[in-house]
Amino acid sequence: MSGEKKLLPQPTPETEHFWVGTKNNELLLQKCGSCSSVYFPPQPFCPDCTSSDVNIIPASGKATLYSYCISHVSIPGFEAPYSIAVVQLDEGPRMMTNVVGCPQTPEALILDMPLVVIYEKQNEEITLPLFQPAEVEA
Amino acid sequence: MSKTGISIVGAAETTELGDLPHISQIQLHADAALNALKDAGLKPSDIDGIATAGENPVALVQYLGIEPHWVDGTAVGGCSFMLHIRHAMAALSAGYCKTVLITHGESGKSRVPPPIWPWPPAPGSLEGQFEAPFGPVGPPTILTIPVMRYLETYGISREQLAMVPVIQREWAAKNPRAWFKEQITVDDVLESKMIAYPFTLFMCCPRTDGGGALILTTDDRAKDLAGKTVPILGAGESAETALLSKMEDFTTSRAFRTSGKLAFDQAGISHDDVDHVMIYDAFAHLPLYGLEDLGFCKPGEAADFVGDRHTAPGGKLPVNTSGGGLSYMHSGMYGMYALQEGVRQMRGIAPAQIADANISVVHGLGGMFSASGTIILGSNTNPLDDPGVIQRTTKKLHKIAFRIKFDFIKKLERAMRFELTTSTLARLRSTPELRPQLYFKCYSTATNSWSIIVIR
Numbered sequence: 170m171s172g173e174k175k176l177l178p179q180p181t182p183e184t185e186h187f188w189v190g191t192k193n194n195e196l197l198l199q200k201c202g203s204c205s206s207v208y209f210p211p212q213p214f215c216p217d218c219t220s221s222d223v224n225i226i227p228a229s230g231k232a233t234l235y236s237y238c239i240s241h242v243s244i245p246g247f248e249a250p251y252s253i254a255v256v257q258l259d260e261g262p263r264m265m266t267n268v269v270g271c272p273q274t275p276e277a278l279i280l281d282m283p284l285v286v287i288y289e290k291q292n293e294e295i296t297l298p299l300f301q302p303a304e305v306e307a
Numbered sequence: 308m309s310k311t312g313i314s315i316v317g318a319a320e321t322t323e324l325g326d327l328p329h330i331s332q333i334q335l336h337a338d339a340a341l342n343a344l345k346d347a348g349l350k351p352s353d354i355d356g357i358a359t360a361g362e363n364p365v366a367l368v369q370y371l372g373i374e375p376h377w378v379d380g381t382a383v384g385g386c387s388f389m390l391h392i393r394h395a396m397a398a399l400s401a402g403y404c405k406t407v408l409i410t411h412g413e414s415g416k417s418r419v420p421p422p423i424w425p426w427p428p429a430p431g432s433l434e435g436q437f438e439a440p441f442g443p444v445g446p447p448t449i450l451t452i453p454v455m456r457y458l459e460t461y462g463i464s465r466e467q468l469a470m471v472p473v474i475q476r477e478w479a480a481k482n483p484r485a486w487f488k489e490q491i492t493v494d495d496v497l498e499s500k501m502i503a504y505p506f507t508l509f510m511c512c513p514r515t516d517g518g519g520a521l522i523l524t525t526d527d528r529a530k531d532l533a534g535k536t537v538p539i540l541g542a543g544e545s546a547e548t549a550l551l552s553k554m555e556d557f558t559t560s561r562a563f564r565t566s567g568k569l570a571f572d573q574a575g576i577s578h579d580d581v582d583h584v585m586i587y588d589a590f591a592h593l594p595l596y597g598l599e600d601l602g603f604c605k606p607g608e609a610a611d612f613v614g615d616r617h618t619a620p621g622g623k624l625p626v627n628t629s630g631g632g633l634s635y636m637h638s639g640m641y642g643m644y645a646l647q648e649g650v651r652q653m654r655g656i657a658p659a660q661i662a663d664a665n666i667s668v669v670h671g672l673g674g675m676f677s678a679s680g681t682i683i684l685g686s687n688t689n690p691l692d693d694p695g696v697i698q699r700t701t702k703k704l705h706k707i708a709f710r711i712k713f714d715f716i717k718k719l720e721r722a723m724r725f726e727l728t729t730s731t732l733a734r735l736r737s738t739p740e741l742r743p744q745l746y747f748k749c750y751s752t753a754t755n756s757w758s759i760i761v762i763r
Contacts, residue, residue, distance in 0.1 A: 178436035
């Protein structure tokens with residue numbers, strides 16, 4: 170679906186660092202200095218203990234496939250079939266993403282399969298974090 | 308079992324359901340509201356509390372000519388109407404208002420005008436930043452995502468998932484107002500168009516047009532209204548997250564569990580007491596999550612429970628007896644139609660009426676497993692207290708008297724759990740057409756015992 174645009178995020182003051190991170194090919198999470206909870210999506214206080222002693226940390230980029238569906242309806246920016254997945258980051262939090270770099274079939278998309286982040290530039294401001302099977306990386 | 312002191316005294320859907328390009332959203336609200344008012348024998352000027360979702364309650368205030376003392380615009384998706392009921396129970400109990408109208412109307416198919424909820428979200432919202440860029444198009448591709456983890460965890464097949472719409476079509480076939488009535492097989496479901504694997508078209512609800520409305524008041528006031536009251540026994544509500552990725556566990560909904568427990572605890576009932584269940588079913592997996600999270604089945608056992616036909620016609624726990632969102636109708640915020648079927652079952656007037664149904668659990672979902680509301684309804688207060696029944700039976704037409712007598716005995720049987728008052732007995736005895744051969748059991752709250760009452 171070249172030429173047609175995905176629905177892109179509009180960073181807010183609390184999330185801007187995350188989108189600056191992906192632009193620089195970094196996946197940034199936050200870690201609570203008080204209770205050590207690592208969390209996503211970004212917010213300026215810990216969702217577990219409300220402490221605002223929060224540090225931004227780089228994620229390893231490693232994840233496993235937690236669950237997904239495969240959409241069979243093409244929309245701007247997406248040619249069906251395409252997966253919409255929730256992945257479990259090695260650091261603990263989950264995030265919604267697309268698993269790319271493999272057939273978009275239930276045979277290729279196996280739950281708990283190891284994944285690694287890749288970065289897909291959309292424009293000068295926005296880069297999306299997507300995931301692909303870990304073995305593709307090697 | 309206990310009562311909350313609040314009853315539903317009016318309930319109706321829009322005159323038409325389905326494909327209604329000639330009716331706008333606000334008129335769907337109004338049509339349902341006027342039907343419910345007529346059902347309760349009330350006028351808009353009798354309403355002093357209003358709640359709605361998907362439409363500004365203020366617009367309804369103006370459109371219907373209401374001067375409210377209480378307004379609730381809670382909008383958390385398709386279960387908003389369950390939450391409205393629970394909020395109205397509190398408001399009525401507190402005396403903030405006396406008679407509450409809850410409306411729903413949605414031009415889900417004809418889109419007159421297009422509903423603004425739920426997609427796409429604002430690009431700066433959490434959903435707009437962390438979900439929308441990855442290509443979901445709303446419920447069919449977000450609400451469906453957890454099921455792969457559920458199927459994998461419990462070793463459940465897509466064939467088992469397909470049984471949910473198959474059995475609901477059996478219920479829909481009994482309902483003249485159902486959108487889909489043709490019977491389908493598991494193969495039909497699996498071979499229908501793929502929407503979002505593992506979900507095919509027949510595992511997804513249709514989009515149709517319609518509305519519904521409910522009127523609530525206190526039991527004291529309900530006594531003065533037409534005798535179709537449905538007591539509310541319990542209610543619960545909860546919410547978990549606006550982002551699917553933040554749902555704690557994809558095999559069970561925290562919002563479902565919390566809401567269900569609150570409702571069961573308030574009603575003071577056990578699962579064995581329940582005669583009828585409605586579980587919000589925009590998609591085929593939701594009744595499975597609902598059966599488990601409400602405690603009717605252990606985790607992972609709902610698919611077998613459905614497959615063994617326990618929720619089907621003739622089964623021990625009838626579920627989604629209107630055909631549900633999958634077959635009856637689904638405007639977008641389906642919760643109102645689940646409530647309407649619960650009320651019909653408790654009034655004994657459902658197209659697929661469950662015999663002797665005295666307790667109905669109606670469970671709703673909002674958003675993408677985001678929120679939940681649960682309402683537990685009781686059966687009509689003692690139908691012998693319904694002046695309409697006595698009045699009709701005193702008509703001398705033999706044919707009508709015979710029919711009423713038959714219906715009356717059935718209602719008596721359903722009423723066994725309720726106290727029979729002295730005044731009712733007197734009225735019954737003074738009704739000649741009913742005197743012969745009448746006897747029934749009744750429960751006395753004075754002596755906490757069952758007795759056989761013989762009418763002479």
